[in-house]
Amino acid sequence: MFDTMRGFVGELRQAGVRVSMTECVDAMRAASCFPLDEREALKAALAATLVKDHRHRTVYEALFDVYFSLDRADVLECSGDGEPGDNRPRTLAGTLPSRAEVVELLFDALATGDRELVRLRARQAVTLFADFRVGGAISSLLYVYRTVKALDLEQLRARLEAADNVATGQTSPGGAATDVAHREGPQPNDVLQRRLQADEHERRLEWVRQEVDAEIRRLLVAAQGSGAVAGRLRTTLPEDADFLASTAADRQAMTDAVQPLARSLAAQLAIKRHRRHGAVDVRRTIRRSLAYGGTPAELIHRRARPAKPQLMVLADVSGSVMMFARFALHLLNALQTEFTRVRSFAFVDSVDEISSLFQESDGIVDLAKRVNDQAQVVWLDGRSDYGNSLETFWNRWGAGVTARTTVLVLGDARNNYHAAQSHLLGEIHQRARSVVWLNPEPEESWNTGDSLMAEYGQHCDLAIECRNLRQLRQAIGRIVE
Amino acid sequence: MTVHPVVGRNAEVAGGFDSPDDVLQQLAAAGYFADERTAQTVYLAKHLAKPIIVEGHAGSGKTSLATALAAVSRAKLLRLQCYEGLDEAKVLYDWNYRKQLLAIEHGFRGRAPDDDTSDGGGVFTESFMLAGPLLAAIRAKSSTVLLIDEVDRIELQTEALLLEVLSEYQVSIPELGTITATTVPLVLLTSNGSRLLSEALRRRCLSLHLDYPAPDREQDILLTQLPGLPQTLADQVGAAVARIRTMPILSSPSIGDTISWARALISISADVLDAGALEQTIEHLLRRRSDVETVREAWSTFDHAGAS
Numbered sequence: 001m002f003d004t005m006r007g008f009v010g011e012l013r014q015a016g017v018r019v020s021m022t023e024c025v026d027a028m029r030a031a032s033c034f035p036l037d038e039r040e041a042l043k044a045a046l047a048a049t050l051v052k053d054h055r056h057r058t059v060y061e062a063l064f065d066v067y068f069s070l071d072r073a074d075v076l077e078c079s080g081d082g083e084p085g086d087n088r089p090r091t092l093a094g095t096l097p098s099r100a101e102v103v104e105l106l107f108d109a110l111a112t113g114d115r116e117l118v119r120l121r122a123r124q125a126v127t128l129f130a131d132f133r134v135g136g137a138i139s140s141l142l143y144v145y146r147t148v149k150a151l152d153l154e155q156l157r158a159r160l161e162a163a164d165n166v167a168t169g170q171t172s173p174g175g176a177a178t179d180v181a182h183r184e185g186p187q188p189n190d191v192l193q194r195r196l197q198a199d200e201h202e203r204r205l206e207w208v209r210q211e212v213d214a215e216i217r218r219l220l221v222a223a224q225g226s227g228a229v230a231g232r233l234r235t236t237l238p239e240d241a242d243f244l245a246s247t248a249a250d251r252q253a254m255t256d257a258v259q260p261l262a263r264s265l266a267a268q269l270a271i272k273r274h275r276r277h278g279a280v281d282v283r284r285t286i287r288r289s290l291a292y293g294g295t296p297a298e299l300i301h302r303r304a305r306p307a308k309p310q311l312m313v314l315a316d317v318s319g320s321v322m323m324f325a326r327f328a329l330h331l332l333n334a335l336q337t338e339f340t341r342v343r344s345f346a347f348v349d350s351v352d353e354i355s356s357l358f359q360e361s362d363g364i365v366d367l368a369k370r371v372n373d374q375a376q377v378v379w380l381d382g383r384s385d386y387g388n389s390l391e392t393f394w395n396r397w398g399a400g401v402t403a404r405t406t407v408l409v410l411g412d413a414r415n416n417y418h419a420a421q422s423h424l425l426g427e428i429h430q431r432a433r434s435v436v437w438l439n440p441e442p443e444e445s446w447n448t449g450d451s452l453m454a455e456y457g458q459h460c461d462l463a464i465e466c467r468n469l470r471q472l473r474q475a476i477g478r479i480v481e
Numbered sequence: 482m483t484v485h486p487v488v489g490r491n492a493e494v495a496g497g498f499d500s501p502d503d504v505l506q507q508l509a510a511a512g513y514f515a516d517e518r519t520a521q522t523v524y525l526a527k528h529l530a531k532p533i534i535v536e537g538h539a540g541s542g543k544t545s546l547a548t549a550l551a552a553v554s555r556a557k558l559l560r561l562q563c564y565e566g567l568d569e570a571k572v573l574y575d576w577n578y579r580k581q582l583l584a585i586e587h588g589f590r591g592r593a594p595d596d597d598t599s600d601g602g603g604v605f606t607e608s609f610m611l612a613g614p615l616l617a618a619i620r621a622k623s624s625t626v627l628l629i630d631e632v633d634r635i636e637l638q639t640e641a642l643l644l645e646v647l648s649e650y651q652v653s654i655p656e657l658g659t660i661t662a663t664t665v666p667l668v669l670l671t672s673n674g675s676r677l678l679s680e681a682l683r684r685r686c687l688s689l690h691l692d693y694p695a696p697d698r699e700q701d702i703l704l705t706q707l708p709g710l711p712q713t714l715a716d717q718v719g720a721a722v723a724r725i726r727t728m729p730i731l732s733s734p735s736i737g738d739t740i741s742w743a744r745a746l747i748s749i750s751a752d753v754l755d756a757g758a759l760e761q762t763i764e765h766l767l768r769r770r771s772d773v774e775t776v777r778e779a780w781s782t783f784d785h786a787g788a789s
Contacts, residue, residue: 023684030529045521054536192756200720264677
């Protein structure tokens with residue numbers, strides 16, 4: 001157990017989850033509260049003690065399955081000569097079932113909606129179809145593919161649908177219901193109900209995929225050991241996912257993470273400028289002292305009036321950084337709600353202020369549409385031109401930059417070989433409190449091709465690589481120093 | 482007063498549960514339908530004497546978990562509602578200045594000037610203290626459930642005030658020494674995730690993320706809250722809400738929204754959830770117009786697909 005835990009925690013740390021020493025100790029203590037054979041309880045215990053951020057949960061669960069999925073019985077069953085005794089389904093005659101029978105059994109399990117039964121059938125299906133061999137393919141993909149293909153999920157879906165229609169008194173999805181059934185029973189033809197049914201089927205079929213996946217991973221672990229499987233499984237945490245190449249799920253995680261980040265940026269800027277009290281207010285202190293017979297028992301302070309920081313954000317929203325642009329809009333949106341005095345600008349080859357759009361728009365999709373429709377961010381060809389954007393910005397809004405303004409530029413500095421006009425950024429830098437550039441590209445590819453990061457960078461207080469949430473968090477830390 | 486060694490570690494938290502299943506049953510009896518993970522975490526918190534950070538969407542039942550736990554273990558519920566600007570005096574304790582002043586004044590008149598109340602030493606005793614919820618939870622003789630609500634609203638610095646209480650179940654007061662808990666309270670902290678909680682705080686707590694309840698658990702909630710609800714309708718409402726929560730909408734419906742939607746469905750006396758009933762009542766579930774549009778759109782595309 002101890003060794004398994006050590007390997008498991010090591011893998012978690014490898015994946016980027018921070019696990020402290022005390023948390024390990026807690027995890028061991030927590031694990032000892034439950035009997036060892038209760039996997040779900042163990043899973044919950046370790047999750048409660050080790051995973052303090054629910055966004056890490058997916059990574060945790062995958063690794064947990066690798067390290068703790070083997071109970072002893074399973075090991076005996078899967079090792080050996082590939083003759084898993086009880087696990088192989090038997091029909092009444094005692095012979096191995098044909099593939100048709102397993103599919104039939106799986107269908108029954110799905111129709112009743114019994115997850116345990118689905119798990120059992122999925123396991124049997126894997127033994128039959130996956131053709132798993134110790135020393136065979138090392139990746140699970142092939143085996144999953146074989147099994148799922150043999151099960152033919154689409155066929156199962158169609159049958160589930162047909163079965164439900166029969167149950168609710170309809171002959172077939174396309175056919176007409178009998179009049180009686182139509183009038184008396186619940187109306188199965190209703191769009192919404194059919195939609196709900198379809199969703200339910202999808203959910204159950206998803207079980208099959210999950211169970212097949214889990215079973216194959218289990219077999220792989222038995223054959224190769226946890227470390228090897230975990231090594232290949234290595235997944236990225238949402239905060240390490242690259243802005244420029246992120247999946248929909250990553251983006252959802254990013255969206256969730258941006259708001260707290262903006263708040264902590266606001267909070268940290270507030271701390272910098274915030275003193276707890278102003279000077280002692282003598283007049284009010286004396287007045288209050290009358291209540292204590294002239295003893296100044298309570299000091300009254302003047303209310304501190306912190307100077308509000310101003311933030312001007314220029315975000316590149318061109319196609320080349322589309323993913324980043326979407327994220328930049330999220331960040332802007334979050335900043336806008338946290339800071340009262342944020343002015344947001346979007347640019348492609350020209351720049352326009354979009355601060356007011358944030359109030360009007362309802363959600364980020366709507367916002368993106370409004371930026372496209374209403375803001376004058378495109379001048380000529382819709383390819384980013386930092387030079388012209390800077391020029392427009394300087395001419396129209398340059399006067400708004402003051403010694404209290406922090407200017408934040410979000411973009412890849414790829415200028416499509418237009419004139420750089422970097423002296424304008426220099427002018428801005430002269431006037432502003434600080435200029436910070438966040439670049440979504442890896443630092444190695446700065447200044448390659450049409451990237452002018454060095455030229456712009458000389459006029460920035462900070463030019464930071466900002467490819468993922470982790471780096472963004474660090475960047476925010478550095479902006480407030 | 483002496484400084485006590487750590488007591489929380491080995492002391493059993495008051496109010497007992499035999500097993501996670503026991504937690505589940507007792508909570509269900511109190512009208513809170515928890516899932517297994519919640520029950521297991523609560524059970525652990527009791528056994529390891531550790532606080533739980535409960536996170537999750539608004540309206541997923543974070544605060545009601547604490548109230549239900551208090552009801553189940555017949556403990557007193559002490560609640561600290563966090564807000565920006567919350568300070569030590571309100572969290573832990575404060576000295577009652579006016580009472581102290583009165584006592585000193587009284588001392589001058591009634592006793593000799595060299596009496597020890599006159600030099601101020603005597604006015605720093607527990608009777609001159611205004612205990613905040615945290616101190617009250619520590620000093621309580623009977624079992625308590627301490628709910629620190631929306632802990633993400635306080636500033637990062639204020640968080641540090643909680644640490645001593647959360648890890649050692651004690652409060653150090655310079656004038657008095659250390660006050661250690663006799664019965665370890667069950668502590669729940671809730672957070673809406675508007676700010677990242679500090680590592681120090683997270684390390685000291687168990688974490689629990691409350692998802693929206695699974696469709697069948699939501700049905701149970703509906704059926705207990707609304708006895709007049711037909712079973713089939715509850716089924717369908719549960720499934721529909723679960724589906725809506727997976728759609729790309731801005732504010733997901735909370736459990737409370739589901740209940741008010743079901744209530745609306747009852748009031749139009751619908752026996753079954755169909756497109757017509759949905760159309761009439763959807764505003765009770767979703768507050769934003771754009772969300773209503775999203776749902777409508779998602780379900781009407783199916784209409785075309787189904788018709789073709």
